[in-house]
Amino acid sequence: MGITIKPTDVRVGTNLEFDGEVYICTKYEHVSPGKGQAFIRIKVKHIKSGRVLEKTIKSNDKCECAVLEPKQVQYMYRDDQLHFMDHSTYEQFSLAPDALLGKDVWLKDNTDITLLFFNGEPVDVDIPAHMELEVTETEPGIKGDTASGGSKPATLETGVVVQVPLFISIGDVVKVDTRDGTYVVRV
Numbered sequence: 087m088g089i090t091i092k093p094t095d096v097r098v099g100t101n102l103e104f105d106g107e108v109y110i111c112t113k114y115e116h117v118s119p120g121k122g123q124a125f126i127r128i129k130v131k132h133i134k135s136g137r138v139l140e141k142t143i144k145s146n147d148k149c150e151c152a153v154l155e156p157k158q159v160q161y162m163y164r165d166d167q168l169h170f171m172d173h174s175t176y177e178q179f180s181l182a183p184d185a186l187l188g189k190d191v192w193l194k195d196n197t198d199i200t201l202l203f204f205n206g207e208p209v210d211v212d213i214p215a216h217m218e219l220e221v222t223e224t225e226p227g228i229k230g231d232t233a234s235g236g237s238k239p240a241t242l243e244t245g246v247v248v249q250v251p252l253f254i255s256i257g258d259v260v261k262v263d264t265r266d267g268t269y270v271v272r273v
Contacts (some may be wrong), residue, residue, distance in 0.1 A: 089151045093126040093143040101133070103152040104141070108133045108204050116145075133209050134187065154202040154209065161193045168193075170201070186211045191246040192264045194219060213264055218273050219243050221258045224250065237269075 096102065100111045109130035118124045124145045131138050143149065158173040167180035168190055183190050185208050192213055193199070200212040224240035237249040240260075248262055250269045261270040 089153060090148045091151045093128075093145055093147055093149050096126065096128060096149055101152040101154055102130055103150040104130070104139075106205075108152045108154070108209050109139065112138070152204055154204055156212075157201050157203060159199060159201050161195065161197045161199060163195050164190070164193075173198075181208060189213050189264070191244055192217050192219075192262070194244055215263065215265060216261050216270060217264055218259050218261050219246075221250070221254055221256055221260060224254060224256060226255060 094116070096111055096114055098111055098114055102109050102111060109132055111128050112131050113129035115127045116124065117127055126143045126145060128141050128143065129138060130141060159170040160173060162169045162171055162178070164183070168183055168186065169178060169180050171178050186193075187210065189211050194217070197214070197217070199214075201208050202210040202212070219242040221240045222243050225238055236252050238252055238254075239247050240250040240254055241247050242260070242262070246267070248260075248267055248269055250260060251272075254260060254269075254272060259273040261273055262268065263270055
């Protein structure tokens with residue numbers, strides 16, 4: 087059960103609970119018509135599926151703010167499941183790969199992350215904005231390749247493929263922006 091708030095307290099980024107599911111507010115509009123009562127029009131995105139809903143709420147109604155419980159965990163390894171260790175209790179647990187909403191492609195062993203739980207179930211994950219990963223497979227660079235001369239695909243140690251400059255070779259460690267999957271710099 088979440089915390090009850092007034093619709094006028096909702097802002098972009100607020101986690102809301104509708105029908106036992108967690109949504110994040112992506113758009114907020116306060117409407118004051120010439121006649122009648124003011125109302126709030128919001129767009130919310132389901133935190134797991136990405137489904138977008140538009141809701142209209144009277145300004146004197148109540149909203150449920152979803153309370154997400156953060157847990158600092160360490161990603162340990164992957165087999166058919168993803169294995170983690172809770173930093174506070176040292177308890178180990180496993181999750182299905184789809185529980186991390188596709189963000190598991192950036193995780194290498196011993197990475198610290200924050201899992202967000204709602205009613206005991208993981209609903210979102212905060213991973214570092216940048217990860218340093220080793221290039222395990224790419225075409226060899228050619229003498230004279232420069233940073234501004236183009237790009238090529240490279241497979242990183244976690245299995246994800248990103249576009250890198252032509253001078254990057256196997257064994258190089260690159261910094262990648264995990265929010266959009268872009269190459270940042272060679273480390």
